[in-house]
Amino acid sequence: MTIFEKYSVGEVRPSQLLHTFGVGAVIDLPHLSVMIMGLDDWDTRRAQEIGEDRLLTAVQRELGQQVERLLGPPRDTTPPTANPFAQPPQVGVPVATFPRWLLCPYCRLLAPLDSGLVQLKTDLARPERTRYIHSNCARPGAPPAVLPARFLVACEHGHLDDFPWRFFVHRGAQACNGPLRLKELGASGEAAEIDVECAGCGARRRMSDAFGEEAQQNLPACRGRRPHLRDFAETGCAQPLKTILLGASNSWFGITLTALSVPVAVDRLGQLVEAHWHVLDKLVNQQNVELLMQLGNLPQLIDYGAGDVWAAIERKRSGAGPASEPRALKAPEWQVLTAPQAAPSLPHFQVVEVPPPSAYAGVIERVVLVERLREVSALLGFTRIASPGDFEEALELPEQTRAPLARKAPTWVPATEVHGEGLFLQFREDAIMEWLRARPALAERDRAFAQAHRQWRRRRRLDPTVPYPGLRYVLLHSLSHALIRQLALECGYTLASIRERIYALPPTAEDGPMAGLLLYTAAPDSEGTLGGLVSLGSPGELGRHLDAALSAMRLCTSDPLCAEHTPLLDAQVVQGAACHACLHAPETSCERGNKFLDRTLLVPTLDTGALAFFPGIA
Numbered sequence: 001m002t003i004f005e006k007y008s009v010g011e012v013r014p015s016q017l018l019h020t021f022g023v024g025a026v027i028d029l030p031h032l033s034v035m036i037m038g039l040d041d042w043d044t045r046r047a048q049e050i051g052e053d054r055l056l057t058a059v060q061r062e063l064g065q066q067v068e069r070l071l072g073p074p075r076d077t078t079p080p081t082a083n084p085f086a087q088p089p090q091v092g093v094p095v096a097t098f099p100r101w102l103l104c105p106y107c108r109l110l111a112p113l114d115s116g117l118v119q120l121k122t123d124l125a126r127p128e129r130t131r132y133i134h135s136n137c138a139r140p141g142a143p144p145a146v147l148p149a150r151f152l153v154a155c156e157h158g159h160l161d162d163f164p165w166r167f168f169v170h171r172g173a174q175a176c177n178g179p180l181r182l183k184e185l186g187a188s189g190e191a192a193e194i195d196v197e198c199a200g201c202g203a204r205r206r207m208s209d210a211f212g213e214e215a216q217q218n219l220p221a222c223r224g225r226r227p228h229l230r231d232f233a234e235t236g237c238a239q240p241l242k243t244i245l246l247g248a249s250n251s252w253f254g255i256t257l258t259a260l261s262v263p264v265a266v267d268r269l270g271q272l273v274e275a276h277w278h279v280l281d282k283l284v285n286q287q288n289v290e291l292l293m294q295l296g297n298l299p300q301l302i303d304y305g306a307g308d309v310w311a312a313i314e315r316k317r318s319g320a321g322p323a324s325e326p327r328a329l330k331a332p333e334w335q336v337l338t339a340p341q342a343a344p345s346l347p348h349f350q351v352v353e354v355p356p357p358s359a360y361a362g363v364i365e366r367v368v369l370v371e372r373l374r375e376v377s378a379l380l381g382f383t384r385i386a387s388p389g390d391f392e393e394a395l396e397l398p399e400q401t402r403a404p405l406a407r408k409a410p411t412w413v414p415a416t417e418v419h420g421e422g423l424f425l426q427f428r429e430d431a432i433m434e435w436l437r438a439r440p441a442l443a444e445r446d447r448a449f450a451q452a453h454r455q456w457r458r459r460r461r462l463d464p465t466v467p468y469p470g471l472r473y474v475l476l477h478s479l480s481h482a483l484i485r486q487l488a489l490e491c492g493y494t495l496a497s498i499r500e501r502i503y504a505l506p507p508t509a510e511d512g513p514m515a516g517l518l519l520y521t522a523a524p525d526s527e528g529t530l531g532g533l534v535s536l537g538s539p540g541e542l543g544r545h546l547d548a549a550l551s552a553m554r555l556c557t558s559d560p561l562c563a564e565h566t567p568l569l570d571a572q573v574v575q576g577a578a579c580h581a582c583l584h585a586p587e588t589s590c591e592r593g594n595k596f597l598d599r600t601l602l603v604p605t606l607d608t609g610a611l612a613f614f615p616g617i618a
Contacts, residue, residue, distance in 0.1 A: 049072075182197075192206065348373065445567075499591075563577050
């Protein structure tokens with residue numbers, strides 16, 4: 001990570017640049033607060049291209065066909081030198097200081113970065129010590145390091161700006177440019193005990209006036225500022241500003257697309273072509289293939305002739321061969337996971353089928369241990385204030401709320417790949433259909449979910465005619481959450497490290513029927529391949545954990561309130577009997593933001609037993 005394209009100021013993991021500190025996010029460093037700049041400022045010469053053709057196609061559908069590549073963050077690949085005083089190459093992600101208003105902790109002076117009152121101090125040996133100092137502070141001794149101002153303003157259209165200190169303290173636009181000071185009147189740090197004061201005219205105001213219902217009368221109009229792009233919105237912004245704190249969780253929400261790398265082609269050569277498609281797609285003739293093979297750039301294809309490789313490339317381009325791609329991201333994954341015997345063994349994908357637990361053989365058709373998997377994610381944009389988790393799908397966000405990654409249409413997007421392991425369960429289609437037919441009360445539950453779904457979408461100004469996923473999805477989603485909570489007790493991974501992928505489509509759907517779930521973990525380090533999740537997939541272990549998970553769903557510490565909750569009871573959520581004490585999972589685990597959950601579909605509860613898919617097993 002670099003600042004002003006000159007100084008190195010810290011390090012973050014590649015996965016954090018997508019999910020935590022992506023483009024437009026503010027990072028709180030030991031002595032600095034910086035913002036990740038837009039893609040226009042990135043130097044991609046040392047960025048490695050990440051190949052995942054299915055994900056790239058999905059990104060192109062969202063951002064346009066001009067997107068050509070998925071790139072990881074730039075990395076320094078130069079070997080270390082024996083000279084300890086050698087200047088390391090400045091390779092990284094560009095950042096800029098934000099907020100631009102800084103506070104001296106000693107004299108409480110509040111000044112902008114361009115005021116000339118602060119000075120940047122760097123330490124080449126210890127980049128984490130990079131800081132700004134108040135050069136003319138009255139404090140005796142060394143000048144103190146200044147701190148970023150802790151208050152910002154943002155709006156729901158993705159704009160972020162410095163807090164309007166002068167406008168706020170003077171109660172409107174004034175010509176006074178006197179020095180400002182931020183004084184804390186108590187030890188709590190609450191806004192009600194913080195005053196901003198102008199030393200020029202004596203105006204002062206309590207920071208609590210910037211929060212609450214009356215805040216809109218005390219703040220100016222949104223300027224449409226996009227600091228990560230160094231510009232302002234062309235059409236302005238009519239959204240009201242909201243005061244937020246530096247480091248607040250609602251200041252940045254990444255919008256990502258994720259795909260699992262699975263071999264779609266049935267032959268070995270086709271699978272290798274898929275794995276290296278980000279390189280092979282750029283070749284124009286067979287001679288290019290021969291040249292790359294002679295240079296040793298395609299060692300995995302050395303056992304095949306250049307003519308055969310070129311023919312496989314042309315088949316994939318035409319879409320006529322077995323390497324053609326289904327439209328849905330999950331469809332190829334389902335096809336491979338439900339036919340593990342035909343799945344190849346690749347460095348990033350290995351599966352083994354084991355018998356299902358005997359007690360669940362009537363409902364579970366197949367258990368597959370995914371010993372190795374690769375997950376690729378791409379960043380499409382981000383939001384502020386409004387979380388993508390407030391919507392059923394992140395891509396359903398209104399276009400005006402999605403902040404862009406670059407000033408122009410991007411030709412590449414940031415991506416990351418992680419490796420891990422997983423556990424896949426395929427349910428018997430006849431058992432699912434029999435459950436839907438044999439439970440008359442399910443029809444009423446289905447109507448309640450559908451009505452709650454429509455109301456929920458209307459409140460968010462979304463198309464209410466979009467159907468909800470159906471009771472099949474609610475059943476599998478609820479079981480997935482119950483299993484995640486149970487497996488986390490023994491698998492060695494934290495609850496937030498286990499993710500879900502639900503495959504639920506009726507027989508009438510284009511790629512249906514699907515009825516299965518994949519629980520997996522993927523991490524950029526060795527944690528994602530410890531084997532703890534796969535080890536719990538043996539028939540005896542899995543049966544024990546299924547028993548425990550379903551048994552825990554019978555009672556909740558919030559009962560009877562939780563058990564009696566119906567989809568229409570609360571207008572803010574779309575769920576049945578589910579709460580934080582029984583079914584809710586961390587946002588990193590759930591693919592639907594803890595919506596479409598109902599444990600009454602799993603086992604009998606205090607409220608009813610007429611809906612349970614597992615009436616007598618738990």
